[in-house]
Amino acid sequence: MTVAEKTEKKSGGIGEVVSVIVQALILALIIRTILFQPFSIPSGSMRPTLLEGDYLFVSKFAYGYSRYSLPFGPDLFEGRIWEGEPERGDVAVFKLPSNPRLDYIKRVIGLPGDTVQMRDGALFLNGEPVEREAIGTIDDVDITEQQRPVRVYRETLPNGVSYRTLDVTEGTVGDDTREFVVPEGHYFVLGDNRDNSADSRFNVGFVPAENLVGRANIIFFSIAGGASPLEVWRWPAELRLDRFFASAAR
Template sequence: MSQPADKSIKKSAASEWWETIVVVVEALLIAIVLRSFLYQPFSIPTASMQQTLMIGDYFVANKFVWGYGKHSFSLGRYGDFTALDFELPISNRIFGREPNRGDIAVFRPVPQNIEYIKRVVGLPGDTIQVTAGRLYINDVMVEREEVGKAQDTDSSGDTREVTVYRETFPEGTNHIIQEISDNGALDNTSKYVVPAGHYFMMGDNRDRSADSRVLSQVGYVPAVNLIAKAEARFFSITDNIPPWQLWQWPANVRWDRMFQSVDTQHQ
């Protein structure tokens, strides 16, 4: 009588293992679908978007709001992380709306094979120029208001005093930028005319950002190269400390930066 019972127990254990494997596979598939089509997490390794996005911030980006382009399904490379790089054979975006000025975009510059994150400053057909540190859009100087002073530290540990401003775009949206000075290398530029189907990107940390002002490195970004729209921070830790080092959390997690929107503000 004991033999059938033993077989039943073995069968039950095997069934439980199989069910566990199925659940794990289903969870992985759901995560892949969410990451590929809906939302993808990113981290910030450089200072170019400080203070909006600090080194060590983790944020989630919306992949469907602007539709899908050639790099939308790439799990590609961001900072020092390299993963699957899958490029769609398309020349235009499908579905979704156009970005708004002020949106924060994850994108792939044409000369590069890594993801960048910057703010959308110029729309197709716009004329963009920086003169004495002031941004001009279509020959009109963009309003900015000084907020105060701060210390800014880049990824190499270099700390500088910066002036913090609230900048307001013509559409009424505003955001924080910072400048080391108004006479830096990219504070006086020629005029850029944004081609049709392209966008002009700039970092909020204006003197520490390689962006569309550097045509050989970033330049005008084709719409088809947009990947996602940054929406909210969900974690933040100083000095790019890996999040799995839980023992570092008490002294280094920036709790006040977690679960906050990074969208532009409206007046």
């Protein structure tokens, strides 16, 4: 083999590696844009359903696609393509209406045309109280962020979707609200941690359909203590193995 042939073979090998890497990146981008997007929980607003350190997959095709389905949200088109409507009780990731650079995750409670109100800590939909049952307390700081037992309720929406909520403190500003009327093309969202959630009761407001990114499906990894998944030496003590492959909505 001549020097020229060796050089050509070496160049071809590097070119093949670059080609494989580029193809893999394109494939990952397509999967992330069209099918599933990984998402990590940034705050405690969805406790006890979702905890900081939970990593989950968000279904991008559940609600169709908008500009926010694409990385960086380029203004290429308006509305949604192959639009799918959220169901009451879905846990959805969306772009914050006031700052679309930020991702939020909350539970969809009010659909277009609904009225939503909190009265003495209880949820009312279209003037009717949502079924709410006290089921005890949780005394686990990893779940509640509180060094004491916290009351837990089970809410069941009219369509049968059931989930737990926390009542950390009685008589907070979010426990009694005005009646909200959800506009067409918008949704009303709440955090399951009712006393520690920025949601449609406050600065989030109504979420436009265009801002929906996808539906939270399944937790694929969970680690406590503020640890990074890359800190493998902390796995034995901090991994929450019981949360692996659990539903991200209940």
